[in-house]
Amino acid sequence: MAPSHERWSLSVSIARAWLAAVGRGSRGARGTVGLAVGRRLSAAAAANGWMPPREDKDAMKSRLAQAQKAAAAPPQLAGVKPRPVQSAAVIGSGTMGAGIAMCFAEAGIPVALHDTSQEALDRALASMRKTWESAAKKERISPQDALDFSARVSAETRLDNDSMRATDLVVEAVFENMAVKKGVFAELDKVCKESATLATNTSTLNVDEIFADVRNKHMAVGMHFFSPANVMPLLENIKGAHSSPETLATAMALGVKLRKVPVLAGNCFGFIGNRMFEVYAREAMFLLEEGALPHQIDAALAAWGMAMGPLAVGDLAGLDIGYSIRKEQGLTDPKTRPADTGRYGGTVPDKLVLLGRSGQKTKKGFYDYSAGRTPERDPSVEDLIIQTSKELGITRREISEQEIIERCVFGLINEGFKIVDDGIAAATSDIDVVYAAGCELPPAVAPVPIPPFRPADSDTLWRLQISGTARGSDSRCSLPTRLARSKCWKACENTRK
Numbered sequence: 001m002a003p004s005h006e007r008w009s010l011s012v013s014i015a016r017a018w019l020a021a022v023g024r025g026s027r028g029a030r031g032t033v034g035l036a037v038g039r040r041l042s043a044a045a046a047a048n049g050w051m052p053p054r055e056d057k058d059a060m061k062s063r064l065a066q067a068q069k070a071a072a073a074p075p076q077l078a079g080v081k082p083r084p085v086q087s088a089a090v091i092g093s094g095t096m097g098a099g100i101a102m103c104f105a106e107a108g109i110p111v112a113l114h115d116t117s118q119e120a121l122d123r124a125l126a127s128m129r130k131t132w133e134s135a136a137k138k139e140r141i142s143p144q145d146a147l148d149f150s151a152r153v154s155a156e157t158r159l160d161n162d163s164m165r166a167t168d169l170v171v172e173a174v175f176e177n178m179a180v181k182k183g184v185f186a187e188l189d190k191v192c193k194e195s196a197t198l199a200t201n202t203s204t205l206n207v208d209e210i211f212a213d214v215r216n217k218h219m220a221v222g223m224h225f226f227s228p229a230n231v232m233p234l235l236e237n238i239k240g241a242h243s244s245p246e247t248l249a250t251a252m253a254l255g256v257k258l259r260k261v262p263v264l265a266g267n268c269f270g271f272i273g274n275r276m277f278e279v280y281a282r283e284a285m286f287l288l289e290e291g292a293l294p295h296q297i298d299a300a301l302a303a304w305g306m307a308m309g310p311l312a313v314g315d316l317a318g319l320d321i322g323y324s325i326r327k328e329q330g331l332t333d334p335k336t337r338p339a340d341t342g343r344y345g346g347t348v349p350d351k352l353v354l355l356g357r358s359g360q361k362t363k364k365g366f367y368d369y370s371a372g373r374t375p376e377r378d379p380s381v382e383d384l385i386i387q388t389s390k391e392l393g394i395t396r397r398e399i400s401e402q403e404i405i406e407r408c409v410f411g412l413i414n415e416g417f418k419i420v421d422d423g424i425a426a427a428t429s430d431i432d433v434v435y436a437a438g439c440e441l442p443p444a445v446a447p448v449p450i451p452p453f454r455p456a457d458s459d460t461l462w463r464l465q466i467s468g469t470a471r472g473s474d475s476r477c478s479l480p481t482r483l484a485r486s487k488c489w490k491a492c493e494n495t496r497k
């Protein structure tokens with residue numbers, strides 16, 4: 001299936017963050033077990049005398065609807081009263097801030113947008129107006145709606161203003177930089193009323209550290225919108241160490257009011273969606289170093305069922321974003337790279353960025369885009385990859401499509417189990433929801449029965465996947481998640497005999 005522009009754009013939010021993270025290596029061999037199956041894996045399954053059940057489109061939709069309902073009402077918040085949110089403020093009027101402000105305005109909540117840059121504010125207001133006018137022209141909203149939405153947004157370059165003092169909730173969406181974010185919350189702490197909920201839209205930073213100096217830590221929470229925030233349904237609400245049940249209930253109820261699909265997540269690098277994608281992307285980088293070329297990886301994963309391959313997605317999202325985050329983490333320089341980083345996956349993308357190849361925006365990334373948006377193979381990148389393998393002392397080898405799929409997809413799925421195991425997600429069904437609403441794995445269009453988590457099928461799927469994985473490399477089966485361990489080990493042992 002050819003990916004439409006719309007489908008591409010939906011992938012960007014998560015892709016940005018996972019590209020940011022490809023440098024964080026694994027700490028040793030990782031388990032690759034999980035519940036996804038695809039067309040390619042069906043062949044392996046057939047060889048084992050088992051075919052994966054194909055889920056009917058309606059059945060999948062209704063399963064997802066149930067999962068969304070459950071995710072929006074976590075049992076630990078049952079009976080907890082959310083605080084009313086009758087006014088909101090958004091700090092930072094860039095890509096995310098503008099989109100988040102639109103969500104409030106469209107939900108009938110007046111929103112005060114603040115940015116230190118008047119230019120950024122003007123740009124944001126103009127872009128919102130344009131979007132709403134265009135929606136009115138297409139009769140998606142009424143002309144009056146367009147006017148009302150615009151009228152609900154105010155803009156200020158001063159943080160200390162009346163709207164900020166009165167607001168019920170603030171969402172911070174400034175640069176992804178700890179010092180900048182902490183500075184903003186130090187100011188908000190002085191300006192906002194005691195009963196204001198404080199939220200950060202960080203995609204990678206530790207929310208507890210962001211709120212470390214805030215007086216009312218129990219009022220603080222992560223609210224991770226996805227880009228474009230006015231379009232993407234997913235909202236990961238991140239539970240900080242001190243977030244009170246009322247604060248979490250407020251974020252969850254607000255998510256529903258903003259017509260989002262809210263999921264409660266724990267605080268860790270990448271939360272749910274981006275953390276899973278990190279593993280997926282990193283495995284793709286390792287495959288490059290070991291012998292695969294970009295087009296081979298992308299073709300294998302697109303054929304498996306992804307809307308587009310991970311390297312083309314990286315080019316679309318912008319390789320520079322990931323580079324700057326890796327740089328800030330001290331990962332790009334081997335001298336500052338933390339000892340427990342494990343195998344570093346950022347070598348190839350770092351080199352590309354330093355050559356000015358940031359992806360589609362510079363017309364060059366893993367691929368060449370001189371002729372347009374279609375990724376074209378670039379021999380100079382392929383040479384760079386081959387040279388990198390040499391520098392890393394890796395003897396390149398043929399890598400099969402099956403291996404590409406297994407390593408990337410099983411890694412992705414296994415991380416999902418670890419996320420549940422670590423308590424970052426409460427249930428596998430929450431991961432389904434994140435995938436469907438945020439990672440663009442829609443059941444209606446996906447040619448494979450994804451999202452991956454289908455607990456009902458677990459026994460048969462374990463057998464399929466473990467046998468497939470163990471055939472490729474025993475080491476990849478050596479660290480199964482705790483959740484999977486009993487089944488995984490049994491299956492591994494049987495396959496190895």
Ligand SMILES: NC(=O)c1ccc[n+]([C@@H]2O[C@H](COP(=O)([O-])OP(=O)(O)OC[C@H]3O[C@@H](n4cnc5c(N)ncnc54)[C@H](O)[C@@H]3O)[C@@H](O)[C@H]2O)c1
Pocket residue numbers: 012013016091092093094095096097114115116117120172173174175176177180183184201202203204224225226227
């Ligand atoms: N872009 C995405 O795909 C995406 C997705 C999810 C989350 N996020 C997160 O959202 C946040 C914002 O990302 P973005 O892509 O919108 O960034 P951006 O660069 O487009 O916008 C940031 C805005 O913040 C303003 N700003 C910077 N410092 C400020 C300060 N001290 N006070 C007020 N305004 C300030 C800047 O002028 C700029 O307009 C980041 O934390 C990012 O990780 C981004």
